[in-house]
Amino acid sequence: MNDATRHLIDIDRLSDDEIETLINRACALASGADPGHLDASVANLFFEPSTRTRVSFELAAARVGMQPINIEMAQASTTKGESLEDTVATLAAMGIGCLVLRHAEIGLHARLAAALPAGVHLVNAGEGSRAHPSQALLDAATLRARGIEPAGLKLAVVGDVRHSRVAASGLRLWPRLGVEELRLAGPADLLPAGQPSPGVIHCSTLEEAVRDADVVMMLRIQHERMDRSGWPDPAAYHADWGLKSEHLDVAAANCVVMHPGPINRGVEIAAEVADGDRSLILEQVRMGVFMRMAIFEWLLKR
Amino acid sequence: MNDATRHLIDIDRLSDDEIETLINRACALASGADPGHLDASVANLFFEPSTRTRVSFELAAARVGMQPINIEMAQASTTKGESLEDTVATLAAMGIGCLVLRHAEIGLHARLAAALPAGVHLVNAGEGSRAHPSQALLDAATLRARGIEPAGLKLAVVGDVRHSRVAASGLRLWPRLGVEELRLAGPADLLPAGQPSPGVIHCSTLEEAVRDADVVMMLRIQHERMDRSGWPDPAAYHADWGLKSEHLDVAAANCVVMHPGPINRGVEIAAEVADGDRSLILEQVRMGVFMRMAIFEWLLKR
Amino acid sequence: MNDATRHLIDIDRLSDDEIETLINRACALASGADPGHLDASVANLFFEPSTRTRVSFELAAARVGMQPINIEMAQASTTKGESLEDTVATLAAMGIGCLVLRHAEIGLHARLAAALPAGVHLVNAGEGSRAHPSQALLDAATLRARGIEPAGLKLAVVGDVRHSRVAASGLRLWPRLGVEELRLAGPADLLPAGQPSPGVIHCSTLEEAVRDADVVMMLRIQHERMDRSGWPDPAAYHADWGLKSEHLDVAAANCVVMHPGPINRGVEIAAEVADGDRSLILEQVRMGVFMRMAIFEWLLKR
Numbered sequence: 068m069n070d071a072t073r074h075l076i077d078i079d080r081l082s083d084d085e086i087e088t089l090i091n092r093a094c095a096l097a098s099g100a101d102p103g104h105l106d107a108s109v110a111n112l113f114f115e116p117s118t119r120t121r122v123s124f125e126l127a128a129a130r131v132g133m134q135p136i137n138i139e140m141a142q143a144s145t146t147k148g149e150s151l152e153d154t155v156a157t158l159a160a161m162g163i164g165c166l167v168l169r170h171a172e173i174g175l176h177a178r179l180a181a182a183l184p185a186g187v188h189l190v191n192a193g194e195g196s197r198a199h200p201s202q203a204l205l206d207a208a209t210l211r212a213r214g215i216e217p218a219g220l221k222l223a224v225v226g227d228v229r230h231s232r233v234a235a236s237g238l239r240l241w242p243r244l245g246v247e248e249l250r251l252a253g254p255a256d257l258l259p260a261g262q263p264s265p266g267v268i269h270c271s272t273l274e275e276a277v278r279d280a281d282v283v284m285m286l287r288i289q290h291e292r293m294d295r296s297g298w299p300d301p302a303a304y305h306a307d308w309g310l311k312s313e314h315l316d317v318a319a320a321n322c323v324v325m326h327p328g329p330i331n332r333g334v335e336i337a338a339e340v341a342d343g344d345r346s347l348i349l350e351q352v353r354m355g356v357f358m359r360m361a362i363f364e365w366l367l368k369r
Numbered sequence: 370m371n372d373a374t375r376h377l378i379d380i381d382r383l384s385d386d387e388i389e390t391l392i393n394r395a396c397a398l399a400s401g402a403d404p405g406h407l408d409a410s411v412a413n414l415f416f417e418p419s420t421r422t423r424v425s426f427e428l429a430a431a432r433v434g435m436q437p438i439n440i441e442m443a444q445a446s447t448t449k450g451e452s453l454e455d456t457v458a459t460l461a462a463m464g465i466g467c468l469v470l471r472h473a474e475i476g477l478h479a480r481l482a483a484a485l486p487a488g489v490h491l492v493n494a495g496e497g498s499r500a501h502p503s504q505a506l507l508d509a510a511t512l513r514a515r516g517i518e519p520a521g522l523k524l525a526v527v528g529d530v531r532h533s534r535v536a537a538s539g540l541r542l543w544p545r546l547g548v549e550e551l552r553l554a555g556p557a558d559l560l561p562a563g564q565p566s567p568g569v570i571h572c573s574t575l576e577e578a579v580r581d582a583d584v585v586m587m588l589r590i591q592h593e594r595m596d597r598s599g600w601p602d603p604a605a606y607h608a609d610w611g612l613k614s615e616h617l618d619v620a621a622a623n624c625v626v627m628h629p630g631p632i633n634r635g636v637e638i639a640a641e642v643a644d645g646d647r648s649l650i651l652e653q654v655r656m657g658v659f660m661r662m663a664i665f666e667w668l669l670k671r
Numbered sequence: 672m673n674d675a676t677r678h679l680i681d682i683d684r685l686s687d688d689e690i691e692t693l694i695n696r697a698c699a700l701a702s703g704a705d706p707g708h709l710d711a712s713v714a715n716l717f718f719e720p721s722t723r724t725r726v727s728f729e730l731a732a733a734r735v736g737m738q739p740i741n742i743e744m745a746q747a748s749t750t751k752g753e754s755l756e757d758t759v760a761t762l763a764a765m766g767i768g769c770l771v772l773r774h775a776e777i778g779l780h781a782r783l784a785a786a787l788p789a790g791v792h793l794v795n796a797g798e799g800s801r802a803h804p805s806q807a808l809l810d811a812a813t814l815r816a817r818g819i820e821p822a823g824l825k826l827a828v829v830g831d832v833r834h835s836r837v838a839a840s841g842l843r844l845w846p847r848l849g850v851e852e853l854r855l856a857g858p859a860d861l862l863p864a865g866q867p868s869p870g871v872i873h874c875s876t877l878e879e880a881v882r883d884a885d886v887v888m889m890l891r892i893q894h895e896r897m898d899r900s901g902w903p904d905p906a907a908y909h910a911d912w913g914l915k916s917e918h919l920d921v922a923a924a925n926c927v928v929m930h931p932g933p934i935n936r937g938v939e940i941a942a943e944v945a946d947g948d949r950s951l952i953l954e955q956v957r958m959g960v961f962m963r964m965a966i967f968e969w970l971l972k973r
Contacts, residue, residue: 108730108733110726118456119459119463122412122438122440122463126410126436126438126464129436134730134733136729136730137439137741138722149932149933149934149935150936153932153934154933156953157723157932157933157953157956160953160954160956160957161723161726161727161730161956161957161959161960162730162957162960328455328459329451329455329456329459330451330455331451332452349458349459349462350462352459352462352463353462353463353464355463356463356464420742420758421761421765424714424740424742424762424765427740428712428740428767431712431738630753630757630761631753631757631758631761632753632757633753634754634757651760651761651764652764654765655765655766658766
C-alpha cells in the first residue's frame with residue numbers, strides 16, 4: 068500500500084506510526100508550526116446536516132492553502148438520478164484532489180475510495196453509526212496537547228454508545244494507544260450488543276463508569292433514542308445519565324471531560340460541567356481544525 | 370474599553386472619532402487606497418434570508434484577504450438543539466476571527482459579543498427592527514464620497530420607519546453627524562411611537578417631508594405591513610407614499626435619493642426616480658463593500 | 672463590438688477566430704500551460720439546480736485566481752420581489768466582474784448582458800432549451816485534445832434533441848467547425864420540429880444514426896419526457912434508444928462516445944459503453960474546467 072493513494076477511511080486502516088504522525092502533527096500545528104501549502108481543491112460532500120464538522124474541514128483546508136468547495140447533496144445531481152459513484156468520478160475528473168464525505172451508508176466510503184483514480188483522496192467525515200475517524204483522532208490530540216497520554220488511563224464513554232460513530236471509531240483507537248480500561252456506560256439498550264472485548268467493561272450506572280476515571284467522554288443523546296429508551300423527558304434522562312458536578316468528585320483527581328458536540332445542556336451533561344474547568348469541549352473543537360489540517364497534509368504530501 | 374476586543378454592535382457604541390475613521394476609510398478605499406491584508410476568517414451567520422448584505426460582507430472579507438465561511442442557519446446545528454451561544458463559542462474555538470450575524474432577536478448581538486473570547490469580533494448585520502449599523506455608516510460614506518456633508522442638511526426618511534432597522538441605526542447616526550432637520554414620514558401607524566426627539570420632525574405627508582430636503586431616504590415597504598395599514602394594493606400605497614419625479618421638484622435643487630434596497634419599483638419608489646440622475650441607490654451598494662472592508666480593518670487592525 | 676465588454680451568450684455571437692482561440696486555449700491549459708491571474712470576482716447565479724456545471728465554473732474561477740461567490744437563487748432577493756435586472760445591477764455595483772447565469776427564460780441572458788455596465792461580463796451557463804455554449808465548446812475542445820478534428824466528420828446527436836440546450840448550442844457550433852454530416856436521432860416527437868437545415872440529417876433509428884459515425888453524442892433523457900413519449904419504463908427506452916456495445920460495431924473504427932452528463936446508466940446509455948474505452952465522458956468533465964478557465968481569460972483579458 069506504500070505507493071497507493073492515501074485515504075482516511077477508519078482507524079483500523081492506519082498503522083501505529085500513521086496514528087502517531089497525525090496526532091503529533093496536529094499538536095505541532097496547534098503550537099504554531101507552519102502549515103504546508105497544498106495546491107489542491109477539496110469538495111465537502113455532506114449528505115447529513117452538519118455545521119461544525121463541515122466548517123472545521125473547510126477552515127482546515129483553507130489554512131493549508133486548499134480551495135474548499137461545498138456541495139449540498141440534498142439538491143445535487145444525485146437527485147437527478149446520477150449514482151454517487153458517478154458524482155464522485157465526475158468530481159475527480161474535474162481535478163478535485165480530496166473528497167470529504169459524510170453519508171449514512173455503512174461501507175460506502177471504502178467502496179468509493181477503492182474506485183477513485185490515483186491521486187484523489189477520500190476522507191470519512193461520518194459513516195452511519197460505524198465510523199468518524201477524524202473525531203477520534205482529534206480527541207487523542209486534545210489529550211496529548213493537554214499533556215495527558217492515554218496509555219494506562221481509565222477512560223469512560225457514556226451515553227448512546229451503540230449508535231455513536233464517534234464511540235465506534237474511539238473503540239478502535241483507544242486500545243491502540245494503550246488505554247488500560249475502556250468503560251462503556253449507558254442505558255442497557257444503548258450499549259453495544261454482545262460481550263465486551265478484552266479491556267472493555269460495560270457499566271450499568273454512570274457512577275460506576277466515572278469512579279476513578281481519568282477521562283469521561285459524554286456522547287450526544289438523540290431525542291428519538293431517548294424516547295425509545297423509556298425516559299419520559301430530558302430531565303429524567305439527565306437524572307440517570309447526565310454528567311453532573313457530583314460525579315467528578317468520585318473521578319480521578321485530574322479527570323477531564325470531553326464531548327464531541329453539539330451538546331445538550333441539561334440532558335447528557337450539566338451546564339456547570341460543560342463550562343467547568345475540567346471540560347475540554349472547546350479545546351476539542353480547536354484541535355479539530357488542526358487535526359484536519361494534519362490529515363490533509365498526510366493525505367497529500369508524500 | 371481601549372484594550373478590549375472591538376465589535377460593531379450599533380452606532381451608539383461608536384465614538385465620534387471611530388465614526389469619522391470608518392467613513393473616511395471607506396471613501397479612501399473607494400478612491401483606490403490599498404486595502405490591508407487581514408489574516409483571519411469570517412463566518413457569515415444569517416438567520417434571515419439575505420443576498421445583498423451577505424454577498425457584500427463576503428466580497429469585502431475576500432478583498433481584505435480574509436477567508437469567508439457561509440453558514441446557512443436554517444439547517445445548522447441550532448436545529449439539533451444547540452444554543453446559539455454554543456454555536457458561536459464553537460466557531461470562536463475553531464479560530465474564526467470575525468462573526469457577521471443577522472438575527473431577529475433584539476439584544477442578542479450585544480449579549481453574544483460580551484461572551485466571546487478576546488480577539489473574536491462580532492459585526493451586527495441586522496438585528497430585528499433595532500439596528501443595522503453598517504447600512505447607516507455606508508449611507509454616510511455614500512454622501513461624503515459624493516461631496517455631500519450631512520452637517521446642516523435636511524434629511525427625510527420615508528416609509529415604514531417604525532419597523533426599519535436601517536432607519537433605527539440612521540436615527541442614531543444622523544444627529545451625530547450634524548444633520549439639521551431629520552424628517553420622518555410615513556403612514557401614522559408606521560411612524561415611531563411617542564413624541565419625536567429634538568431635531569426630529571414627524572411629517573404626515575410625503576410632500577411635507579421632501580420639501581426643501583437635501584436627502585430623501587426611501588425605505589422598503591413590506592407587503593404584510595402595507596396590508597395591515599389599510600392600503601388595498603401596491604398602487605394605492607404608491608399613490609400616497611411612493612416617491613415620484615414630481616416630489617423632486619419641490620426638494621432642494623441638488624437633492625439626492627437613497628434606498629437601502631432591494632427596491633420595490635412602483636411601490637415605495639417610481640422606477641424613473643430609482644433610475645434617475647438624483648438616485649444614489651447603486652452608489653450605496655458600491656460603497657457598502659468599501660464600508661464593510663473598512664469595518665473589518667477597524668475591527669482587526671490595532 | 673471590438674471595444675465593448677465581452678459576454679458569452681451563445682455560439683452564434685462568437686467569430687470563427689474567437690471559437691478557435693477558446694478551444695486552443697482550453698487545450699493548452701489542459702496540457703499544462705500556466706493560467707493567468709485574473710483579479711476579479713465571479714458570482715454563480717443558478718436558478719436551476721446544478722452540481723457539475725456550478726462546481727466546474729467555481730473550480731475554473733479559483734484556478735485563474737478569481738473569487739467565486741455562490742448565490743442560491745431559490746432563497747435570494749428575487750423572493751423579496753426584486754427583479755432579476757435589479758439583482759444583477761446590484762451585483763455589478765458591488766464590483767462583481769463576472770456573472771455566470773443559469774435560467775430557464777429564453778432571451779434573458781442577452782437582455783441582462785445588454786443592461787450591464789461596461790466591464791461586467793455575463794456567461795450563459797444554461798438558457799432554457801436554447802443554449803449552453805460552454806458545453807458545446809468544451810465538447811469541441813475534448814475532441815481536439817484527443818487529436819480528433821471535427822472537419823469532415825460524421826457526428827450523431829441522439830436522444831431528446833428538441834429540448835436539449837446542449838444540442839441546440841452544438842447545432843450552431845458543429846457546422847462552423849466543418850462537420851460533414853450532423854445526424855440527429857431520437858423519438859420523432861423529440862426531434863426538432865420542421866425540416867432539417869442543409870448538412871443536417873434526421874434519423875429515425877439509433878442504428879441509422881451511428882452507422883459509420885465518428886462521434887456519437889448521447890443526450891440525457893428526462894424521465895418526464897420519456898413518459899410523455901409513450902415508453903412505459905427506462906428499460907423500454909433503453910431497448911430502442913439506449914447506446915449499447917453492438918452499436919459501436921457498426922460505427923467508424925475510431926468512433927468516440929460523448930455525453931454531457933449526468934448519465935442515466937441503462938437508460939440512454941449502457942454502463943459498459945459509458946465506462947468503455949470509446950467513452951470520452953470523464954474527459955469532457957475534465958476539459959470542462961479548462962474551457963471555463965479559457966472563457967474567463969477571454970472575457971477579462973484584453
